[in-house]
Amino acid sequence: MKIYSEKQQITSCVEALRADKQIIGLVPTMGALHDGHLQLVKKALEENDKVVVSIFVNPTQFNNDDDLEKYPRTLNEDILLLKTVDKDSIIVYAPSIDDMYNGNTVSQKFDFDGLENEMEGAFRPGHFDGVGTIVKRFFEIVKPHKAYFGEKDFQQLTIIKKLAEKYNIPVNIVGCKIHREPNGLAMSSRNTRLKPRYKDAAPFIYKTLQAAKEKFGTESAGSITRWVESQFVNQELLELEYFIIADTKTLKTVQRKSKKKTYRAFIAVYADDIRLIDNIALN
DSSP states (O other): OEEEOSHHHHHHHHHHHHHTTOOEEEEEEOSOOOHHHHHHHHHHHHHOSEEEEEEOOOGGGOSOHHHHHHSOOOHHHHHHHHHHHOSSSEEEEOOOHHHHHTTOOOOOOOOOTTGGGSTHHHHSTTHHHHHHHHHHHHHHHHOOSEEEEEGGGHHHHHHHHHHHHHTTOOOEEEEEOOOBOTTSOBOOGGGGGOOHHHHHHTTHHHHHHHHHHHHHTTSOHHHHHHHHHHHHHTOTTEEEEEEEEEETTTOOBOSSOOTTSOEEEEEEEEETTEEEEEEEEOO
16 A cells, blocks of 8 residues: 655656556545545545545644644554555555645635535634635645545535536545444544543434434424424533534525425534534435
């Protein structure tokens, strides 16, 4: 398995692959890999000759310094895990902050036609400028034919599609379904930080989403939102930050349902100091 830490190395590698007419996939990650990441990698391997897995904890997408500091960094374990999937067709790119930002660790400012102002954008100022900056940088360095992102971060997926469109980046953005633990909890690198009793409580998040989906056929978005909020009032270990039913194209909160549109329910919950997000398709 080839492992690079400098953009000059990975650039030379992908240029040689392209000269050899090989199709390149990219799976951008922040490391602390789990089975959800591996599912993205496996899908990418099915559809490409080589797959670059980037491992980089991007400082500019954290609006909470404590969260950045505590984010798990497990590069050696991540590499060993990737080797269990494929030793020959995966290329790891694990750059330093200086390698990515050239000593100027600030975000580019983006206009994603308002997508960046909803949900996560409203609660995490500057977050999607950081995401856009680093993903655009990886696209420029790796020049993949396809890039793979999980639907757990559905808003991020939508924004990255907009990024490719607005900046005329020739990459096919592939969304992959949410991978869940047996208890329904959406897989996340942050799950490893959950204390046992909080991990036991966390599956309530997905159960609530499933119930909201059941209600969506007969109830208004407003009544469902109020019901969800009421469900968390008595949850001692879980604090609801937001629950929103939104149009999948604009990500704006729905005021009145339309049969011509598709909707998803989005949720963010604190379990102790760990922030968990999830979503579910409603129709």
